[in-house]
Amino acid sequence: MRPQPDTQRRLICVARAPNDLLLAHVRAAGWEVTVARTAPGAEAAAKEARVAAGLIDFDGFTPRDFTAFRACLNHPTIGWVAITAAGQSASHAVRDLIRNYCFDYVTMPLSYESISHVLGHARGMAALNYVDTPAETAATGNHEMVGTCDAMQCLFSTIRKVANTNASVFICGESGTGKELTALAIHEHSPRRKAPFVAINCGAIPQHLLQSELFGYERGAFTGADQRKIGRIEAANGGTLFLDEIGDMPLEAQVSLLRFLQEGKIERLGGHESLRVDVRVISATHVDLEAAICAGRFRADLFHRLCVLRVDEPPLRARGKDIEILAHHILHKFKKDSTHTIRGFTTSAIQAMNDYSWPGNVRELINRVRRAIVMTEGRLLSPEDLDLESFVRVEVTSLDHMRDMAERSAIETALLHHDHRIGRAAAELRISRVTLYRLMVAHGMRDPADKPLHDEDGDDAAKGLVAVSGDGQG
Known part of the structure; x- marks a missing residue:
């Protein structure tokens, strides 16, 4: 009986001169085939829904077609197989396309059954690639904060809580954990999100320049001060100031910052006017500030001003x-x-x-x-x-485990070869359908509570439970 075409088994054949006998065979195997004789036609066909595999013969196409071919071949859900005739040479560009984008490469003449097998394998591998994408289902916070573990879910919850207050936040964590992303997420969730978010790395600015960067300066405040400059604190007015690596701030700047946090006012260097600034301060460091306080490198009163709310960033x-x-x-x-x-x-x-x-x-x-x-x-x-x-761990594999793996691999290959037709796969393995069903359950390839497996003849494994075939293994 000829299998009916399956809309989930759509195939594109890209060729200037398609092989009619090959196409007849793959159609008889249940594929719904679309033929494309041009590169634009192939590109359009690849955009159709549920296309699972593709055959492509590069003979007769020119390099001007390769841009469109890359778009087709790069489609993540289509498994491509390149075909060529014996003795047909391929250019360097064609070899690159085959090597970088095609699942397999076959040379004609080759049995149509073998090509059908390769297409089934290509389809299966493309489907695995499409499904197995952990990033697709990752829980994502603001600004590419990605994570599903308990520590990250706790961090996301903490961000939402502290965002709705004006209290100073201190983010503690190792270098490279994403402390600035956390600070930005707090700002974006806060009522200040429409105002500026201004960040400054206190450890990256020379000590003698840090005060002028924070507070700004008036024209003539020092040599080279040709015009007034607004400092980072004033630039963040109404929004959020992020002080990264606060543990590297020199003591002199710590005194000025503490005064600002207490009074809410700043004075530009060289100026005499106090300016009121409304800024929420978020700070972060990888330094152990409590140890720095004991060593006299950081002021305890400043630490308590900065660390009203503490957020711990988990290491990777x-x-x-x-x-x-x-x-x-x-x-x-x-x-x-x-x-x-x-x-x-x-x-x-x-x-x-x-x-x-x-x-x-x-x-x-x-x-x-x-x-x-x-x-x-x-x-x-x-x-x-x-x-x-x-x-990379080198694990010693037991003989029993190797037997199990070989058995599972043989079952997977047979099922893939016959497109999960149970009767044909069992025949190839020389076991009954019931035995195949039992082995699939044993290897975790099928839930025993699932409905019975139907093969291409409409029989199912449940019937085999009554009439076991005579291989003696049921």
Whole structure:
């Protein structure tokens, strides 16, 4: 019986001269085929809903068509297979397209059954790529704060709570954890969100310039002061001032800042007029300020003014599965930096990222993933691409586990080969349908509470429970 076309098994065939016998075979296998003889036609066909796979023959096309082909081949939900005739040469540009964008490459003549098998595999891998995108379902706060772990959910809740007050907020956390993003999120959730958000890194400005940056100066206040300059505090009037790395602020500037926090007024350097400024102050540091107070490097009275509300930023190593979610989020954001399509991360890369301690936190993760995107030559980022190969665990696998893995792999391959037609897959494995059903349940590939499995003949595994075929394994 000829299978009916499935709208979820739509296939594009891109070729100047399509192989009619091949197309007849894939249609007989249940594919709904759309033929495109031009690059614009292929691009339009790729935009149709539920296209699952594609065949492409580059023979007869010119480099002017390749821009449109890249758009088609780069579609994340379509698994592409390139075909060519024996002895047909491919240009360097065509080889790059095949290597970077196609799932597989086959040379004719080849049995139509083999091509159908490759198409089914390409379709399955594209579907896995489409579904397995942790960044798609990540809980996202403001300004790309991504996380689903308990620590991040607690942070999001704290941000919402402290945003509705005018009290000073102190954000404590290691370098690279995203303290400025947290400060910006607090500002964006507050009644001051329409007013300026002004940030200054107290550790990046020379000590003799910090006061003039904070408070501004009048013309003639010192040599080179040719005109009046508004300081950061005054520029943030009505909004939020973020003082990053407050622990590196010199004592002289600490005194002036404390006076402003107490009085709500500033004086520009070289000026004699007190200016009232309405600013909410958020500060942050990676320094242990309590230890700095004991050492005499930071004023205790200033600390208590700044730390009315405290927010603790969790380090990346304490965020569990968020590491993988963030990695996918970063890949999705910067994947255009690569010259070819990158689908995700290898299993060993995910394992290595989870085992690494991330001393540079999120900033280090961003840098490693961005570098890997540019430097990799594969479709999946590996531990070597991330420079984390030394963090890949080498596990000793038992013989029983290897048998189980081989059995599961054989079942998956047979099901994929026959497009999940249970009867045909069981026949290839030389077992009964009931045995196949039982093994799928044992390997966690199917819930025993699910409805019975139907094969292409309309029979189901439930019937086999009564009439077991004679392989002796049911």
